[in-house]
């Protein structure tokens with residue numbers, strides 16, 4: 471049996487630049503395009519696990535997240551209160567519950583039409 475530590479892979483400071491910073495642009499090339507699937511960064515992103523026991527719900531989860539997120543972005547402008555900066559996105563500062571729990575923050579949803 472092979473087991474692996476997803477946290478370790480995702481926070482390996484010898485590979486990732488700023489592994490504790492939320493930065494989706496790390497997966498884009500210099501033209502703003504998503505890196506190709508064969509890029510090592512893509513290989514090291516194991517959101518749904520890897521191998522025989524990887525997540526059986528991956529396609530469903532991806533479809534639902536895409537639909538949910540695009541529905542929100544199509545229908546609302548999202549703004550934040552400039553007087554309240556976003557809390558840190560460093561997971562080492564999160565509260566440890568069953569999952570790591572990020573701090574709450576306020577966003578204003580303004581209908582787009």
Ligand code: HEM
Pocket residue numbers: 516517518519520522523524525526527528530531
């Ligand atoms: C964003 C959403 C999700 C994430 C990030 C996620 C992530 C994962 C991860 C990391 C594993 C473990 C893989 C391993 O042990 O190697 C897993 C397993 C599993 N996931 Fe998900 N999952 C998600 C959504 C779902 C959904 C929607 C379903 C079902 C409808 C689901 C069903 C399962 C099942 C049944 C397993 C166990 C597979 C096995 O051991 O053979 N997951 N998931």
